[in-house]
Amino acid sequence: MSEPLLKVENLKQYFPVSRTFTVKAVNGVSFEIYPGETYGLVGESGSGKTTIGRSVIRLYNPTDGKIIFNGQDITGRMGSAARQMLRKEMQMIFQDPMASLNPRKKVADIIGEGLDIHGRASSRQDRADQISEMLKKVGLSPEHAARYPHQFSGGQRQRVGIARALIMNPRLVIADECISALDVSIQAQVVNLMKDIQEETGCAYLFIAHDLSMVKYISDRIGVLHLGYMVESGTKEEIFSNPVHPYTRSLLSAIPHPNPEVEKRRRSVSYDYASSGIDYARGTEHLVSGTHKVLATDDEFASWT
Amino acid sequence: MSNTAAPEKILDIRGLDISFRTNAGTVHAIRGVNLDLCRGETVAIVGESGSGKSVTMKAAMGLLDSNATVNAGEILYTYTDEAGTKQTVDLLKLPKKTLRQQFNGQRIAMVFQDPMTSLDPTMTIGKQIMEGMFLHKHMDKQAAKARALELLELVGIPDAEKRFRNYPHQLSGGMRQRVVIAVALSADPDVLICDEPTTALDVTIQAKILELIMKIQKEMKLSVIYITHDLGVVAKVADYVNVMYAGKIVEVGNVNEIFYEPLHPYTWGLLSAMPDLDTDDDRLYSIPGSPPNLLHEPKGDAFAARNQFALVIDEKAEPPLFQVTPTHFAATWLLHPDAPKIEMPPELKARLERAKKEADKYL
Numbered sequence: 300m301s302e303p304l305l306k307v308e309n310l311k312q313y314f315p316v317s318r319t320f321t322v323k324a325v326n327g328v329s330f331e332i333y334p335g336e337t338y339g340l341v342g343e344s345g346s347g348k349t350t351i352g353r354s355v356i357r358l359y360n361p362t363d364g365k366i367i368f369n370g371q372d373i374t375g376r377m378g379s380a381a382r383q384m385l386r387k388e389m390q391m392i393f394q395d396p397m398a399s400l401n402p403r404k405k406v407a408d409i410i411g412e413g414l415d416i417h418g419r420a421s422s423r424q425d426r427a428d429q430i431s432e433m434l435k436k437v438g439l440s441p442e443h444a445a446r447y448p449h450q451f452s453g454g455q456r457q458r459v460g461i462a463r464a465l466i467m468n469p470r471l472v473i474a475d476e477c478i479s480a481l482d483v484s485i486q487a488q489v490v491n492l493m494k495d496i497q498e499e500t501g502c503a504y505l506f507i508a509h510d511l512s513m514v515k516y517i518s519d520r521i522g523v524l525h526l527g528y529m530v531e532s533g534t535k536e537e538i539f540s541n542p543v544h545p546y547t548r549s550l551l552s553a554i555p556h557p558n559p560e561v562e563k564r565r566r567s568v569s570y571d572y573a574s575s576g577i578d579y580a581r582g583t584e585h586l587v588s589g590t591h592k593v594l595a596t597d598d599e600f601a602s603w604t
Numbered sequence: 605m606s607n608t609a610a611p612e613k614i615l616d617i618r619g620l621d622i623s624f625r626t627n628a629g630t631v632h633a634i635r636g637v638n639l640d641l642c643r644g645e646t647v648a649i650v651g652e653s654g655s656g657k658s659v660t661m662k663a664a665m666g667l668l669d670s671n672a673t674v675n676a677g678e679i680l681y682t683y684t685d686e687a688g689t690k691q692t693v694d695l696l697k698l699p700k701k702t703l704r705q706q707f708n709g710q711r712i713a714m715v716f717q718d719p720m721t722s723l724d725p726t727m728t729i730g731k732q733i734m735e736g737m738f739l740h741k742h743m744d745k746q747a748a749k750a751r752a753l754e755l756l757e758l759v760g761i762p763d764a765e766k767r768f769r770n771y772p773h774q775l776s777g778g779m780r781q782r783v784v785i786a787v788a789l790s791a792d793p794d795v796l797i798c799d800e801p802t803t804a805l806d807v808t809i810q811a812k813i814l815e816l817i818m819k820i821q822k823e824m825k826l827s828v829i830y831i832t833h834d835l836g837v838v839a840k841v842a843d844y845v846n847v848m849y850a851g852k853i854v855e856v857g858n859v860n861e862i863f864y865e866p867l868h869p870y871t872w873g874l875l876s877a878m879p880d881l882d883t884d885d886d887r888l889y890s891i892p893g894s895p896p897n898l899l900h901e902p903k904g905d906a907f908a909a910r911n912q913f914a915l916v917i918d919e920k921a922e923p924p925l926f927q928v929t930p931t932h933f934a935a936t937w938l939l940h941p942d943a944p945k946i947e948m949p950p951e952l953k954a955r956l957e958r959a960k961k962e963a964d965k966y967l
Contacts, residue, residue: 343806343807343808343809344777344806452894453653454894455894482652482653482833483652483833483834483835483874483877483878484652484873484874484877484890484891485652485890485894486877487877487878487888487889487890487891488890488891488892490888491887491888491890494886494887509806509807510807511807512878512879512880513879515879516879516888549808550807550808552811553807553808553810553811554807554836555807555810555811555814555834555836555837555839555840556836556839556880556959557835557836557838557839557863557875557878557880557959558839558863558880558959558962558963559838559839559840559842559859559860559863559963560860560963560966561839561959561962561963561966562836562839562840563839563840564966566815567808567811567812567815569808569812570808
């Protein structure tokens with residue numbers, strides 16, 4: 300395999316709430332993303348998946364651990380060159396397109412902001428051309444450039460968010476729950492668009508979501524998070540055909556299938572961390588097969604497999 | 605679940621037509637909706653946001669916004685009053701006060717989408733559960749408390765005695781939604797309306813809450829209406845499904861008919877757009893375009909513009925509901941005897957075959 304594009308090693312992200320209480324949102328998570336692939340992060344709310352996305356793009360300062368992106372360490376103090384590289388090569392698509400687009404700016408200026416900051420447009424005409432080309436790429440028409448975000452529907456707004464992320468031609472896009480606020484029929488449109496763009500530009504995605512069927516559809520590899528620990532990771536085939544960790548199993552069993560006869564007879568497997576007797580802090584990474592890893596103690600690993 | 609010979613109709617919505625006055629003009633949000641709910645059954649209303657599924661149920665609860673006008677239609681509700689006689693009333697004709705005092709909460713209760721906004725942050729959950737009992741049942745405090753503790757246990761909250769004095773912010777999202785359900789059940793309603801009850805929750809908790817509602821439904825012989833856009837949820841809970849699009853019901857049927865033999869192109873689209881765990885096609889099917897703006901009344905079939913199977917007539921006249929089986933209806937011209945024979949997309953067909961095979965294993 301080639302060099303990983305992003306390498307996260309033992310990432311920890313703590314938020315001190317008061318002198319005596321610290322929220323440990325992410326507890327030593329490691330994963331790698333290779334160029335052009337899609338890595339899916341799944342987990343329930345509060346499992347730390349959004350925090351990881353935000354730490355990776357340095358919206359937070361990681362408490363501990365190492366993040367290597369594009370061959371450069373982007374933890375701790377960054378030089379201006381590293382910062383420039385990070386801001387250009389890594390972009391983010393947010394969950395709620397209404398909240399993440401500036402309502403007082405026209406779409407052209409929202410999309411073109413990165414071009415302006417990084418001086419990537421040689422002239423006004425060049426800037427306008429780049430913007431209209433980007434709009435076409437995400438399935439909007441160039442005339443939309445003069446409109447404001449509120450004049451769009453939810454799906455179109457998310458397309459503007461995608462256009463803003465892609466105009467810098469990034470190598471990694473962090474998509475944080477970018478389809479969960481959309482309707483089912485629109486979700487499929489946006490996911491198809493993201494796939495098309497990936498084929499065309501070869502960018503990698505860190506796809507953060509709680510909708511497992513969509514994650515399975517779009518991702519090449521998946522990491523399952525629970526309470527700030529990566530409990531299981533592997534390719535999507537490994538995770539879905541052979542879930543090992545009880546949390547992953549309960550997560551998979553909870554996905555509703557659009558099949559009434561099956562669904563009516565099926566009961567979800569429940570998993571309660573407090574009563575299960577599992578202590579994530581004592582677990583170590585065990586290799587199941589290939590790239591399939593699970594967090595467990597030796598005894599637990601023996602009993603699960 | 606309907607084991608009696610003739611299921612008793614409890615809620616009967618006929619020709620409901622609602623429009624909203626807005627600054628931009630009149631929005632014709634509901635355009636002739638018919639819906640039946642029988643005792644002990646579960647009916648689901650599926651549709652995209654803006655299709656009018658919530659508005660329909662809000663009309664039944666008398667919760668319509670002040671800019672709404674009911675142009676036509678009736679919502680007939682049948683119940684047994686205190687004296688034991690059967691009564692049928694039109695909920696739209698009742699004065700708001702009567703509706704509030706005698707029906708809302710007491711006979712028809714609602715579970716809302718977001719448990720954080722539907723609970724009062726300044727009241728303990730115990731108080732909120734007892735509130736309905738004081739108002740509707742005139743219970744004394746001791747009886748109410750006993751019943752509230754019973755309800756908390758019923759909805760699966762451990763340590764009910766302790767939780768009784770908690771405030772909503774002290775509970776997790778799943779627990780809060782359980783409290784909302786307990787509040788809804790506090791006055792022993794006949795009908796429970798669940799408006800996207802699990803959208804704000806995680807998948808694991810979603811499954812728990814749905815199983816809980818199903819269990820309670822059986823125990824208390826409730827009739828439940830689900831409003832949702834998640835077809836997975838529908839498959840799990842519903843007996844009958846109404847698919848709604850642009851203020852109209854475009855397909856009705858029992859759950860097996862809708863999931864195994866869908867007839868309306870919109871239903872095909874909805875089913876195809878949701879990847880199941882075996883989907884490995886390169887592209888996900890998506891319904892092109894977006895729902896119509898009801899500010900401008902669509903001419904002909906509202907779905908025609910997004911429908912790859914649209915016929916010429918779709919742009920001229922609205923299709924009536926064609927009956928296929930005693931329970932299955934769909935509003936599409938494709939079912940007209942003169943229409944060309946058009947099959948559902950092959951990918952969907954293959955998937956439904958797969959689903960049927962899987963289902964056969966359980967039969």
